Amino acid sequence: MPKPTPSLELVPQARAGNRRAMARLISRAEAGDDECRPALAELYRHSGRAHVVGITGVPGSGKSTLVQKLAQDIRASGRTVGVIAIDPSSPYSGGSILGDRVRMSELAADAGAFIRSMATRGTLGGLARASLDAVDILDAGGYDVILIETVGVGQDEVDIVKAGHTTVVVSAPGLGDDIQAIKAGVLEIADIHVVSKADRPDANRTVTELKGMLSMDLQPGADIWRCPVIATSVEPKSGIDDLLGAIDRHREHLASTGEIEQRRRQIAGNRIIKIAEEIVREDFERRRHGQFDDLLERVTGRRTDPYAAAVALLSALRENISHEQA
């Protein structure tokens, strides 16, 4: 078997928009392969140009189909588009396996669009890290708009979707009380609300409910972003152009108010802390059957306490890191 191309050698190709090079780097990031770390670092330094849009919604909200139509409209506007679809529940990875994505085949044949599904391989934390690496890769590869699509349940998915500059939350008609239930966690992070399946008779009620909820939060001021509620339908197609218009307006709002800088700092800060927590967890896992086991023995035997054990592990972790850096 020929030796695989070193990741660093794939960087110039990825930056030139070579799809195969980008796909290979994403796979390596997904596998958590340390070999690709310097390549990812290099690509990160050449990222920052794309508009990253996080799209989330409850299962059954028709989110995936909406993302497909939105991607087509972005292409029709003359821009390139990348799609990272995150599917934590799927045991598969690599995109083409997911039946759902077959419907994206129209875009798959288009060189100006890049679609990739990512699934949990081990921890959800690892998935979050890998999907943001994938965003960097597509960003450095020159895609104008990058859509991150996740199911909107759980803190980790919320963290992923908050890594976008613009956050779209998709609700389906007839959710009723469920809206209240997910409100606390997800609705409040929306820059744009979408009510999908606008062809259904109860869609209007959901739009009204959402608008009612939002009006309570309204503050005066010209610079305040007023979160729109957009009804969309895929068949017959309607509202997708309004959604793209709102996404573009939000980007202009971020730029003109200078809010974009604050967002970038927030996104970077969250990402750094998440990576650090994952490094800690991975390091502890590696030490199972070694130092960690000895410490566990000492803690359960009451010869030391959990706090001292945590400090000891963190000290050892730092020695490792120093060796790695050296």
Next chain:
Amino acid sequence: MPKPTPSLELVPQARAGNRRAMARLISRAEAGDDECRPALAELYRHSGRAHVVGITGVPGSGKSTLVQKLAQDIRASGRTVGVIAIDPSSPYSGGSILGDRVRMSELAADAGAFIRSMATRGTLGGLARASLDAVDILDAGGYDVILIETVGVGQDEVDIVKAGHTTVVVSAPGLGDDIQAIKAGVLEIADIHVVSKADRPDANRTVTELKGMLSMDLQPGADIWRCPVIATSVEPKSGIDDLLGAIDRHREHLASTGEIEQRRRQIAGNRIIKIAEEIVREDFERRRHGQFDDLLERVTGRRTDPYAAAVALLSALRENISHEQA
């Protein structure tokens, strides 16, 4: 104002079961006061004798009243009991303020019972740490059984309740579909199921539903713990004695099968990792407007990448830790 007694000087009194000393140490642990760390370490070394029982359930399941009745039955069996009630939603702390706890006043006058409510002061992670510190304090103070009561929503609460040797999950009748919703996160951690409000007509249906769900998981084997479903009622009082019987049987099961050792290791391992993550997060917070801010600037300016920034922060972390240890 007189200088407060150093925490280490309170340790002998706490170990002798002095309620005032224990209460003060719990307050200091709750405040996240570093001064009490050596005292907590010392008390941890003298803990490990108590049977710790985690009790969780959805809001409105009548969990608090059930815990009160259970605590009275434990006292009636000739044992001492400590109760740590965790109330993340409450802005208050310190137990006596919470109206709910007034009903526990019967026990409050009893020297063989210790009741304490704890509420979020800052992060829920901090609450988890402080409530397990409180369990150690009561354990070292000689209480035979310690009940940890939490609302069963969210990962942090699940983590707290898993810190018990025995986990009781309380369901209320008429939950219907909600049972499915919370099933994944909470039901599976139960060693004992309780259906509260057994006086209500729909209680039987909930018992049947739970039993149906459990029968799917049944594996053969004499050493397997078969999770009982117990219907309880407070007024008229019924089933509480069955619940206490099941708790005692579960403790015997853990001891006779040797499973207790495995649980202790699991509990200690989770606790160490959580503490480490919290140390990392607190350390980053402390460095806001310092090193962290500089790094953020470099990351958003694309002069370094988030992974390198996380590694740099973890490297600096240990310098802090080493100083603390020295």
